[in-house]
Amino acid sequence: MLKRELKINGKSFMIWTSILVLLFLLVALIYPSIINHDNIQMMDEFMKLFPEEILKAFNMDISSIDSFYGWLKTEGFVFVLLITGVYASILGSNLLVKEEDDKTIEYLNSLPITRNHILSSKIVCGTIYIVLMVVMVGIFNYILLRLSGDFNEKQYLLLSITPLFSSLPLFVLNLFLSTFTHKTKKMLGISLGIVFISYFLQILSEINEVTEFLKYFTVYTLANIRHVITNVELQVSFVVISLLITLLFGIGTYIRYNKKELV
Template identity: 35%
Template sequence: MLIFIRELKRNRKSFIIWTASLVLFDILMMSFFQSIADNTKMYDEMVKGFPKGMIEAFGLDKISMSTILGFFGTECYIFITLFGSIYAMLLGASILSKEEGEKTIEFLLAKPVTRSTIVTAKMANAFFYITLFNIIFAFVNFLMFETVKIEEYSKKAFLLLSIGPLLLHLTFVAIGLLISVFIIKAKSVYPFSIGFVLVMYFISIMSSISEKLTNLKYFTPFKYVDTPDIITNERIEPIYLVIVFAIITVSIAATYVFYNRKNIL
């Protein structure tokens, strides 16, 4: 419990910065919805002028920015999932490695706690912050939806658009946690984590614009919670849920195994 509380204090500042920055951006973007909705024809014509690949990459062939769900999906959801995933990956990948990088792991291991206890406390801390991060976004988004809406929207789709990022971010936290076992230098965490998330996002885009690469969607978590599919079908595909929970479970289990076997001292 002491380790968990220590990690809460340790990661509080970054949580506040990431959350506040993205929430402010989210509010700013959602405040433009009514002006977009009032000029639907103009924006529809503008979208038609986009390259086909761009339209397919962002799902503009399936959803419209003239609806509040479509606008949120194209303007806000992408940033929440992308930058939220970077935050999640950084949090997960640094939470164990920072102890070795800052030479504080000896202090922890000198206490009457097992390595598994350390992993559990740090993992719980990361999951707590990511869950809180998404709860705050869901609450803010609901308030913004109710404030700027010009017609009713599917509450089920909204709920899924709130759950989707949580699943995505938990996936990246779990992957990051596993990676943190093998990264010692804290400076290496940032380029690797950001690069990994961006590669996953790039693969997601490529699977959307090329039929030959469509099967790549199974290799990137971003496609598991894709906006157009959620809004159009009002569900997250069961196969994607299975993959998400499998990745999280395997990553967590592997973290315990490798960290307990790791030669630290």
């Protein structure tokens, strides 16, 4: 069953991963012609025009965009976080409910397997693809960085795995929510809403002290890129919370799915 799950979800994995890979390839190719010794000072002056809060929101206050690596640390990882988040959410919202929406669950349920078996196959498939996406994008960017110049390898390694700490909870959260519905259409809107609202709340929480409390309402707090850039280490407490949330919603999904009416 896992083999089939991997097969049917392989195409969308390739598409989403290709989007990220092509984006970074494009930026890596054109970056040297945009940013060079002649205009870097002009760029720095231009950046000063932006309010500090905005720069902070994109980590531009602690990292310069004077190189491909600099761009990757700031804007680049915004794309990685958002795209892996969207992919993980869509996957989570789709994997279980699709069987009900397509009515294939009636067949699947008649097989000599438990509901836990069905769910586990879906969770393992989703986790494999999310991890694989992060790893593949990480390796691809590593190659691009090696070709483009010097960079902090340890910092990059930690940065490249950080999206996992937002994507995995988003995947399992959406999987859990999908146990309350039978239609993929309903879930798609909800899952995209969760990603973008989460990201928006995270940006707002970085802007000033008044909005700082919003960080407690977004999973993107757990993918703390800022901490990795400044301290060259993962924020262990956030990693633990991320894993706990994933585990909690994972258990919730098993409980809910076992009680769910499938048609």
